[in-house]
């Protein structure tokens with residue numbers, strides 16, 4: 057039968073691979089195994105694969121890295137992640153980054169088969185529209201965001217370069233994706249380049265591509281991301297961090313709309329809409345001679361400035377309910393209550409990490425809350441301390457910071473069966489911080505060894 061579906065399973069634990077293989081083969085799938093991300097990518101080159109099921113935590117190439125690579129090389133391939141207990145925030149992150157779904161370990165084989173069948177029964181186009189970013193973006197109630205919405209909708213249909221400015225976590229990347237999905241280019245590729253975290257030498261070949269043999273590790277021709285974005289949009293994130301040399305190469309591309317792969321002689325014409333973002337002060341960088349003003353003006357044909365969350369607190373309630381509903385739905389949780397007192401406490405916090413911090417903190421609170429009711433004590437420790445120091449906040453701190461810190465640590469340790477590393481991850485603090493705080497509050501982690509909830 058040609059109809060049998062091909063599933064690629066990736067896990068560094070061969071026992072899990074065997075169990076998965078047996079289960080999926082018995083359910084009528086043709087199964088391929090890989091013990092790491094590199095072999096998975098290799099197999100994807102050679103085999104027709106309909107769906108990929110991968111562990112999140114693997115040495116060398118993590119599940120998230122594999123997701124990034126597959127979204128680039130095989131954008132239509134659906135991915136399901138297997139996640140360990142307590143890594144729901146990671147899994148939610150993966151789903152936001154483009155994975156279709158996730159399933160927590162120890163997993164129920166039946167549930168996995170059901171998920172695979174459901175996903176494979178949906179056409180790729182329908183899957184895309186399920187992932188529609190515009191449905192996932194909350195504009196809120198502030199005047200400034202209403203004006204921004206109008207601007208985004210107006211600019212989306214044009215081909216103008218857009219520069220998005222704002223602090224980290226305000227939603228620059230979301231707006232960039234919206235500009236693409238609301239544009240006539242929406243069915244064409246949308247390529248994201250993280251200029252900030254890509255080393256300069258690699259960035260050049262990532263953006264422009266290279267020819268085999270053009271440098272020591274160029275073992276085959278590689279298409280650059282600019283070329284991959286042909287017909288669609290190119291999002292250059294953290295543009296403020298690129299080297300002087302890359303600035304001039306980008307400027308040339310923006311002026312001539314042509315690229316030359318590293319090692320190539322011929323140029324290629326490229327039609328792509330360029331959206332850039334930064335949380336850096338580019339004006340100041342220009343004054344300091346660190347950023348070219350001609351590139352700045354090329355990029356900022358239209359500028360979209362997203363204000364920090366603390367300057368648009370009216371948006372917080374809608375965002376809170378949006379993240380709460382999403383989490384409850386995607387984790388199949390019972391309804392969780394968020395009393396008005398918690399909501400007004402949240403509305404008064406400084407949110408230095410903006411919407412990202414709000415979302416992550418809520419995910420932690422959802423995990424840590426008791427009796428399905430979220431109270432201020434269920435939130436990340438850093439926020440509570442920041443709140444304490446935020447003299448402008450209108451809502452006074454009505455509880456003991458120390459006590460809530462101690463309780464949060466105890467609850468996290470119970471949840472993770474006394475494993476400090478996992479508890480630290482749950483709470484979003486470092487391992488060193490949990491060591492220090494357990495000592496400070498006299499908490500004996502070993503007491504929770506057999507108490508995992």
Ligand SMILES: Nc1ncnc2c1ncn2[C@@H]1O[C@H](COP(=O)(O)OP(=O)(O)OP(=O)(O)O)[C@@H](O)[C@H]1O
Pocket residue numbers: 152192193194195222223224225226227228229230231293334335375411412415
């Ligand atoms: N208005 C919004 N509605 C729903 N989710 C949002 C909104 N704004 C931001 N988020 C969420 O907050 C997180 C951070 O957003 P995003 O990555 O777009 O921020 P950023 O400004 O690009 O951050 P950075 O500068 O650190 O890259 C994401 O998970 C995003 O989904």
